[in-house]
Amino acid sequence: MPKFYHDDEAWADIAPLPQDDGGLHPLAAISYSDEYSEAMGYLRAVMAKNEYSDRVLGLTEHIISMNPAHYTVWLYRANTISEIGRPLQDEIAWLNPTALKHMKNYQIWHHRHTIIDALGSADGEAEFISSMLEKDSKNYHVWSYRQWLVKRFDLFDKPEELEWTHSMIESDVRNNSAWNHRYYIVVGGREGKLSVELAKQEIGYTQAAIRKAPQNQSPWNYILGILRAAELPKSTLKDFTCEFADVQRPEEVYSSHALDILADIYAEEENSKENAAKALELLATKYDPIRANYWNYRKGLLDQPNIAA
Amino acid sequence: MAPASFETSRLNHARHVKYWRRNLKTLLPQYYTSNDSNRMLLALFTVSALDILGDLDAALSAEERQDHIDWVYSCQVPEGGFRPWPGSDFGKLRNQENKKWDPAHIPGTFFALLTLVVLRDDLQKVKRREILEWLVKMQRPEGSFGETLGSDGFVHGGHDSRFGYMATAIRWILRGNLEGSCEGVPDIDVDQFVTCVRAAECYDGGISEAPFSEAHGGFTCCAIAALAFLDRLPLSPSQKPDRVIRGVSDVPKTLHWLVSRQTLTLDEDDGLDTYNDETDSSETCHDAHTFVKMGAYQSVQGNSNSKGRPHIHYELEWVGMNGRCNKVADTCYAYWSCVPLQLLGRLDIVDRQPIRKWLLDKTQHMVGGFGKVTGDPPDLYHSFLGLLVIAMFGEPGLEGVDPALCITNKAKKHLESLSWRRRLTGMDDAQDEGITLAAERMHIQA
Ligand SMILES: [Zn+2]
Numbered sequence: 001m002p003k004f005y006h007d008d009e010a011w012a013d014i015a016p017l018p019q020d021d022g023g024l025h026p027l028a029a030i031s032y033s034d035e036y037s038e039a040m041g042y043l044r045a046v047m048a049k050n051e052y053s054d055r056v057l058g059l060t061e062h063i064i065s066m067n068p069a070h071y072t073v074w075l076y077r078a079n080t081i082s083e084i085g086r087p088l089q090d091e092i093a094w095l096n097p098t099a100l101k102h103m104k105n106y107q108i109w110h111h112r113h114t115i116i117d118a119l120g121s122a123d124g125e126a127e128f129i130s131s132m133l134e135k136d137s138k139n140y141h142v143w144s145y146r147q148w149l150v151k152r153f154d155l156f157d158k159p160e161e162l163e164w165t166h167s168m169i170e171s172d173v174r175n176n177s178a179w180n181h182r183y184y185i186v187v188g189g190r191e192g193k194l195s196v197e198l199a200k201q202e203i204g205y206t207q208a209a210i211r212k213a214p215q216n217q218s219p220w221n222y223i224l225g226i227l228r229a230a231e232l233p234k235s236t237l238k239d240f241t242c243e244f245a246d247v248q249r250p251e252e253v254y255s256s257h258a259l260d261i262l263a264d265i266y267a268e269e270e271n272s273k274e275n276a277a278k279a280l281e282l283l284a285t286k287y288d289p290i291r292a293n294y295w296n297y298r299k300g301l302l303d304q305p306n307i308a309a
Numbered sequence: 310m311a312p313a314s315f316e317t318s319r320l321n322h323a324r325h326v327k328y329w330r331r332n333l334k335t336l337l338p339q340y341y342t343s344n345d346s347n348r349m350l351l352a353l354f355t356v357s358a359l360d361i362l363g364d365l366d367a368a369l370s371a372e373e374r375q376d377h378i379d380w381v382y383s384c385q386v387p388e389g390g391f392r393p394w395p396g397s398d399f400g401k402l403r404n405q406e407n408k409k410w411d412p413a414h415i416p417g418t419f420f421a422l423l424t425l426v427v428l429r430d431d432l433q434k435v436k437r438r439e440i441l442e443w444l445v446k447m448q449r450p451e452g453s454f455g456e457t458l459g460s461d462g463f464v465h466g467g468h469d470s471r472f473g474y475m476a477t478a479i480r481w482i483l484r485g486n487l488e489g490s491c492e493g494v495p496d497i498d499v500d501q502f503v504t505c506v507r508a509a510e511c512y513d514g515g516i517s518e519a520p521f522s523e524a525h526g527g528f529t530c531c532a533i534a535a536l537a538f539l540d541r542l543p544l545s546p547s548q549k550p551d552r553v554i555r556g557v558s559d560v561p562k563t564l565h566w567l568v569s570r571q572t573l574t575l576d577e578d579d580g581l582d583t584y585n586d587e588t589d590s591s592e593t594c595h596d597a598h599t600f601v602k603m604g605a606y607q608s609v610q611g612n613s614n615s616k617g618r619p620h621i622h623y624e625l626e627w628v629g630m631n632g633r634c635n636k637v638a639d640t641c642y643a644y645w646s647c648v649p650l651q652l653l654g655r656l657d658i659v660d661r662q663p664i665r666k667w668l669l670d671k672t673q674h675m676v677g678g679f680g681k682v683t684g685d686p687p688d689l690y691h692s693f694l695g696l697l698v699i700a701m702f703g704e705p706g707l708e709g710v711d712p713a714l715c716i717t718n719k720a721k722k723h724l725e726s727l728s729w730r731r732r733l734t735g736m737d738d739a740q741d742e743g744i745t746l747a748a749e750r751m752h753i754q755a
Contacts, residue, residue: 017402021395022383025376027352027424030345031336040396047410048402069346071456072397072410075465106467138636144522176634180523183512188521217569217634225512290628294568294658 002035003062005042010055016041017048036066047076052083061094068102074111081115088119096128100135109141113148122153126164137168143177147184156189173209176218183222187229199230207240214244214255224261235265247278256288263298273302318669320699321677322362322706325692328677329358330368332689341689349384349393349420352377353715354693356427360717361700361708365427378430381421386413389439393417412457413443415466419475422482426724427716433729437483441494444476448497452505469518470509473502474531477538478714482724485734486540492733500554503541506532507556513634514562524566526632526645533557533649534713542652560653568658570630570646575638575671576682627671628663640672640679644694648712651701661702668695 005011018041021029032040039062046056060077063070081091092115099108116125129149132142155161162185168178186202187194194202206223210216227236244258247266253259259279266276277299284295332355344351356377359365369377384391384398390413392398397411418440425432447454449464454476456466466472476497484491488499508520509532515524516532536542541555557563629638630646643664650656671683672695678687679695697715700707708717724730 017399019395020383020398020400022380023376025373026380026395027377028332028341028348028355029336030341030348031339032342032345033339036342036345044397044399047397048399048407050406067343067345069343070396071346071414071466072412075459076410110465110467138633140518140523140525140633144518147519147522174635176636177523180511180521184521187512221513221634228512290571290573290625290660290663291568293660294564297655297658 002033004035004038005059006038011042014042014045017044019044033066039063039066043073047072052080054084056080057084057086061098064098065101068098068105068107071107074107078111078114088115091115092119092124096131099128100132103132103136103139104141106141109145112145116149117152122149122155125149133168137172137175138177140177143181146181147188150185150189156185161185169209173213174216174218176221179218179222183225187225192229194226194229196230196232199226199232202226203236210240210255211243214258217257220255220257220261233268234261235268237261238265241265245279247275247282250278250282250286253282253287256283259283259287267302276302318666320669320704320706321673324675324677325696326359326362326364326677328687328692329355329362330364333359333368337689345396346394347416348395349381349391349417349424351689352381353420353424353427354689356424357716357720358693358696360427360720361696361710363706363708374428378425378428381424381428381430382434384417384421385434385436386411388413388443389436390414390443391417391421393420409460412459413440415447415454415456415472415475415479419479422479423714423716426482427720429720429723431727431729432724435483437729438492438494440479441483441491444480445495445497447472447476448502450501452498452501452503454502467518470506470516470528470532470535473506474535474538477502477535481538483730483733485730485736487734499539499541502539503536503554503556506536507554507558510556510558510563511566514559514564514566515633516557516563523633526570526630526642529563529567530645530649533563533652537652537713545654564650564653564655564658567646567650567653569634570632570642571628571659571664572631572638573624573628574631574636575627575629575667626663627667628660629667629671630664637682638667639681640668640691641681641694643668643698644712647698647701652713665699665702665704668699 005014005016016038019037039059043059043063046059057077057080060073060080063073064077067073080086081088092112095108095112095115099105099112102108116122129142129146132139136142150156150161162182165178165182165185168175169182172178186198203223203226206219206226209219210223223237224234227234241258241262244255245253245262247259247262259282263276263279263283266272266279280295280299280302284292284299288295332351337351341351356365359368381391384393384395386392386408387403388408392411393414393416399407399411403411422432422435425435443458444454446458446462447464449455449468451468452473453468453470454472455464455468456472457464459465480497487496489496506516509517509522509528511517511522511524513524515526516529517524518528533542536556541553543555543557543560544550630642631638632642632645647656647659647661647664650659668679672679672681672685672691674680674685674687676687678689678692680687681691685691693715696707697710697712700710701712703709708719710717711721714721725736730736
């Protein structure tokens with residue numbers, strides 16, 4: 001049911017401030033509902049006099065439900081909360097369902113950071129995140145928020161974080177956000193550097209995931225990232241990639257990504273340029289023709305000395 | 310060279326004109342209310358789309374054009390910079406105590422300046438000096454830019470490359486490529502910004518919101534466009550190294566990530582893998598969609614799926630682009646992925662024809678405009694970005710565009726010809742002055 005203010009006793013003292021749309025020919029003018037126009041008029045009126053009160057809290061909530069991208073209404077709400085001393089837990093309780101309604105909104109997350117940071121506790125946040133990811137397991141804001149929590153509350157070395165990430169990968173091995181989060185914990189938590197020992201462990205983990213679905217790019221990207229962080233050469237993966245692709249047996253290729261890496265490995269070897277070219281040709285003509293231009297470009301680079309693809 | 314079907318995929322020029330004229334002349338439907346605070350973005354898209362379609366002059370009388378210009382200026386805040394909508398304006402009640410709720414806004418300023426340029430205004434009424442002073446305050450110590458400035462000097466908004474893109478574009482619009490202080494106004498910290506962009510590079514070659522976040526087409530495009538505005542993209546091998554910090558740090562890896570955005574996974578159902586083993590059909594192979602396993606992995610279902618197919622590559626005629634690894638194609642990501650390729654000088658490593666065909670055959674809508682995915686109704690955002698991609702591919706009947714600035718080359722030339730800007734950027738000399746003035750006069754008459 002729409003909510004109006006002009007007939008509400010509690011707002012009788014406020015003269016709404018209507019929107020001035022600057023003359024006869026505004027651009028991108030929207031057919032506002034009466035409800036929205038009126039609420040915005042009251043919002044401008046209370047903002048103009050810096051009123052911080054319970055009724056303001058209700059009004060900001062009303063505006064947010066219709067226009068969550070209104071950037072200053074969130075700041076105004078945050079000010080109001082601190083001015084009237086609203087318990088931060090109450091704000092989080094309100095934010096949970098609101099966030100579920102506006103999953104792709106930036107401002108909500110900024111607000112949540114502010115509140116949780118002030119609360120100084122991540123209690124309940126893992127459950128909240130899980131409920132968000134149930135609706136959209138690759139939601140960018142949710143994963144970014146999870147990273148912020150890990151950093152803010154130093155959860156890098158908590159085994160639960162890696163276990164949870166593993167469970168997310170288990171439930172969808174193609175979820176690139178989950179793989180990225182794993183990288184954040186494993187490599188990001190160590191300032192980008194990785195021991196060979198830990199790298200080996202991660203390589204083993206990723207290889208198992210690739211064997212499950214060899215045409216899934218996420219773990220291939222991940223494993224290359226791990227190699228780089230541990231300063232290991234791509235050729236470390238030569239035997240493994242050969243499980244999925246062999247340029248001598250072009251009919252038996254199980255992963256275009258394996259061919260791609262193999263091409264790089266061959267390009268760096270002495271006297272294997274021909275094999276590299278063969279791998280790229282297979283990609284261009286047979287296994288990944290949608291990127292034919294790219295594979296041909298890579299092939300062209302093989303003839304240029306000292307330029308690694 | 311072009312397949313026969315090239316002829317059947319057509320940009321329905323008249324419908325697009327109709328769609329954008331309707332957006333210009335009538336109120337946007339109520340569901341745009343959630344975009345109310347982005348009205349300046351919608352404003353730019355509307356006038357720039359008509360400019361790209363070559364219809365802007367016909368669509369507007371001189372008086373209407375002036376009224377639109379005046380509307381944009383009505384969003385300029387007294388301290389300099391623009392609000393992105395009239396919604397936060399207190400009018401006569403605006404004062405020192407409440408102006409914090411009506412701040413200048415980075416996207417608002419970016420889209421307002423471009424809207425003025427597209428409408429061929431001379432930006433003489435823009436508080437240019439104040440904007441440049443404010444830009445410096447909008448940068449955080451680690452290099453990123455925010456959305457608005459609090460009264461306590463705190464920079465509100467995300468730390469990602471979107472605001473950096475718009476801030477560096479504002480700087481380019483108002484002072485070109487000049488580095489260092491300009492007419493007494495200090496410059497932003499360009500080196501620190503480049504450092505910040507590099508810190509958000511991911512292990513797979515894409516760029517993300519923040520260090521160690523997931524690579525994302527939108528952030529990758531914004532970051533690379535910002536580096537272009539700052540003249541900080543990597544030098545080509547033929548150029549002399551200059552010890553200046555540049556980004557991105559590993560161009561081959563970034564190119565690899567960008568071309569990986571081409572996908573045949575065109576809707577959510579394509580993403581389903583019924584047997585959970587990737588074997589049932591080529592449809593289930595994300596980002597290598599035509600990948601056909603010839604060996605023992607092929608399942609019964611896989612065989613039956615490919616039976617009766619005219620050609621194993623026939624579906625390659627339509628290729629979409631996604632914004633992240635293992636996501637479905639979406640009209641706007643054709644923009645976010647192709648623009649950085651163009652800025653890096655390597656648009657040739659994607660095949661433009663199937664992308665064009667996908668946009669025209671799959672997401673172009675009967676009523677004009679483009680939807681997000683096949684079958685979606687058009688919205689201003691996807692309609693504009695889809696049109697920009699088609700235009701940047703050189704579609705006959707469309708104006709040439711500068712896709713990173715979201716305007717036509719003609720509009721950009723207009724900006725570059727303005728006398729105040731030529732003076733600042735050192736482009737001014739007596740010889741050219743006459744030509745410039747003549748060009749400006751012509752625009753006024755247009
Ligand atoms: Zn989109």
